[in-house]
Amino acid sequence: MVSTVGHVGIKGDEKVTGPRIFVNIASYRDPECQWTVKDLFDKAEHPERIFVGICWQCVPIEDDDCFRVETRPKQVRFKKFQAKDSRGVGWARHHSQSLWDGEEFTLQIDSHMRFVAGWDRILLEMYEKCPTKKAVLTTYPIPYTPPNTLSSAAIVTIVPNYFDKLGILMFVSHTSPLEDAPPVPTPTSFCAAGFLFAPSQIIKDVPYDPYVYFHGEEISLAARLWTFGWDLFTPNQHVIYHDYSQHPNRVRHWTDNVDWERLNVISQSRVRHLFGIERSTDPAVIGNLKKFGLGTERSLSQFEAFSGLNFKRSTINGDVKTKPPNGAAIGVKQDREQVFTSIWKNNVWGNLETKSGPGSTRAKTDHIRPQLLDLFAELGIKTLVDAGCGDFNWMGDVATHLDHYRGVDIVASMIDELSQTHKGVHSLSFQQADVVKDILPKANAILVRDVLTHFSQDDVKAALEMFAKSGSTYLIATTHQGGKYQDIRTGDWFPMDLSQAPFKLLEPLNMIREGAAENPKCLGVWRLDELA
Numbered sequence: 400m401v402s403t404v405g406h407v408g409i410k411g412d413e414k415v416t417g418p419r420i421f422v423n424i425a426s427y428r429d430p431e432c433q434w435t436v437k438d439l440f441d442k443a444e445h446p447e448r449i450f451v452g453i454c455w456q457c458v459p460i461e462d463d464d465c466f467r468v469e470t471r472p473k474q475v476r477f478k479k480f481q482a483k484d485s486r487g488v489g490w491a492r493h494h495s496q497s498l499w500d501g502e503e504f505t506l507q508i509d510s511h512m513r514f515v516a517g518w519d520r521i522l523l524e525m526y527e528k529c530p531t532k533k534a535v536l537t538t539y540p541i542p543y544t545p546p547n548t549l550s551s552a553a554i555v556t557i558v559p560n561y562f563d564k565l566g567i568l569m570f571v572s573h574t575s576p577l578e579d580a581p582p583v584p585t586p587t588s589f590c591a592a593g594f595l596f597a598p599s600q601i602i603k604d605v606p607y608d609p610y611v612y613f614h615g616e617e618i619s620l621a622a623r624l625w626t627f628g629w630d631l632f633t634p635n636q637h638v639i640y641h642d643y644s645q646h647p648n649r650v651r652h653w654t655d656n657v658d659w660e661r662l663n664v665i666s667q668s669r670v671r672h673l674f675g676i677e678r679s680t681d682p683a684v685i686g687n688l689k690k691f692g693l694g695t696e697r698s699l700s701q702f703e704a705f706s707g708l709n710f711k712r713s714t715i716n717g718d719v720k721t722k723p724p725n726g727a728a729i730g731v732k733q734d735r736e737q738v739f740t741s742i743w744k745n746n747v748w749g750n751l752e753t754k755s756g757p758g759s760t761r762a763k764t765d766h767i768r769p770q771l772l773d774l775f776a777e778l779g780i781k782t783l784v785d786a787g788c789g790d791f792n793w794m795g796d797v798a799t800h801l802d803h804y805r806g807v808d809i810v811a812s813m814i815d816e817l818s819q820t821h822k823g824v825h826s827l828s829f830q831q832a833d834v835v836k837d838i839l840p841k842a843n844a845i846l847v848r849d850v851l852t853h854f855s856q857d858d859v860k861a862a863l864e865m866f867a868k869s870g871s872t873y874l875i876a877t878t879h880q881g882g883k884y885q886d887i888r889t890g891d892w893f894p895m896d897l898s899q900a901p902f903k904l905l906e907p908l909n910m911i912r913e914g915a916a917e918n919p920k921c922l923g924v925w926r927l928d929e930l931a
Contacts, residue, residue, distance in 0.1 A: 421502035425491035426510035433468040442514040452498025453477040456485040489611035509593040511642035528583045535597040537590040539572040543640035552637035557589040561720040562713035566676045568618040574892035579757040584632035585749030588706030590621045608691035612662045615670030627694030674710035738890035755789030764793040770911045782842040787850035835861045844873040856886045880919040
């Protein structure tokens with residue numbers, strides 16, 4: 400059963416001037432969707448310019464809780480399907496996309512989202528900063544927990560992780576502080592299906608493939624967009640939140656539909672065919688690929704060169720990246736090393752000066768370098784271990800004032816480069832080590848700037864233990880005054896106050912503030928023999 404409602408007048412009750420945004424949403428039995436719609440209108444600077452298209456997949460009566468709140472009904476169009484007739488996420492997004500009615504821009508989101516105030520203006524302003532009119536802003540949103548518990552704002556970058564056993568590329572994301580955001584959106588090869596903003600010409604150029612069930616959705620979409628001449632960009636401002644939790648009131652299609660495995664097998668074969676991994680002649684697999692396949696403005700091989708991927712060989716930047724046999728978990732050290740090596744190799748932060756990210760530029764550290772030298776003089780620090788030294792971009796001027804500087808990082812290839820570049824300089828040395836597992840050399844102080852904020856809680860605690868075992872005198876580490884702690888995956892980012900739970904270090908002996916008075920980011924100083 401299909402019921403289509405909408406197109407009840409483009410302007411609703413208000414006069415519309417300026418660019419309009421069509422927000423397309425696929426919702427599968429999700430009671431959170433009604434609150435998503437309310438929030439996007441409430442937070443928009445120009446709600447009269449926002450129009451929503453929803454593909455509702457629901458069970459009559461049983462899912463009545465999905466429809467208790469109605470917001471700006473004259474600006475909301477929808478198609479309603481019985482859940483049993485649903486064919487997966489690509490099918491649903493295809494139907495929600497079909498509700499577009501000429502709005503100049505489109506935003507594709509999931510059904511469980513929250514927004515920042517003025518999100519519509521922010522997206523349009525970011526788009527204007529992109530160097531091409533065929534620009535797509537896309538990334539994984541920051542988390543929230545319903546109803547409105549929002550995580551700290553940050554910049555999120557998508558990076559490739561590994562190819563699964565069928566050759567489907569899997570992703571991870573890395574977060575960095577909002578204060579270190581680049582001035583403009585940065586180019587990327589990858590997209591997030593749950594946050595994608597572009598001119599609406601994209602709907603005509605690259606209509607959503609209804610045959611893609613779930614796995615492979617984002618990499619196939621990225622390749623299609625890129626080969627049709629669309630350029631992808633990571634937003635440099637925070638705009639939107641996503642609920643990643645396993646909400647008890649939200650049913651997934653694959654827990655509800657006995658046919659999902661067949662649909663998924665067909666979909667994965669379609670993605671493999673699209674990328675030339677394995678050719679298929681099955682009409683169910685290759686149907687309508689002329690309409691929903693790759694573009695001709697740029698080739699698949701050009702996309703592979705741009706993204707560093709090789710689909711047939713399952714390589715990322717030349718290295719074979721496949722999931723370990725039998726689905727075994729990657730070891731802790733290997734995983735950590737892989738995460739940060741991937742960040743380094745892919746220049747995830749997109750900074751031209753340093754692959755260590757915008758927080759490690761000389762401009763960002765102009766304020767703290769002289770203060771560090773004053774601190775070293777005050778505490779008698781002549782030997783320093785820089786744990787998480789990165790590419791040594793900003794520390795050169797500081798290191799020359801020390802008797803010995805040892806840079807430590809988990810990324811072996813970067814340490815090899817630094818060792819070669821600075822060989823013969825006896826006051827400098829570089830060492831590959833995992834600060835979570837390895838005891839560092841003894842020194843007057845260990846500097847840990849912008850490192851622990853990228854670690855999980857367990858990794859932070861283990862690193863602090865290793866620092867104490869080194870026999871060094873002082874720890875100088877990034878801390879955010881008043882910051883709360885949220886456990887993260889290592890490689891992501893979250894501001895933490897090391898003096899607060901769960902770490903509860905003593906109050907720092909000294910602090911170097913990294914910015915203006917209202918900026919809580921500091922370098923705190925502790926005696927390692929007093930860590931508590």
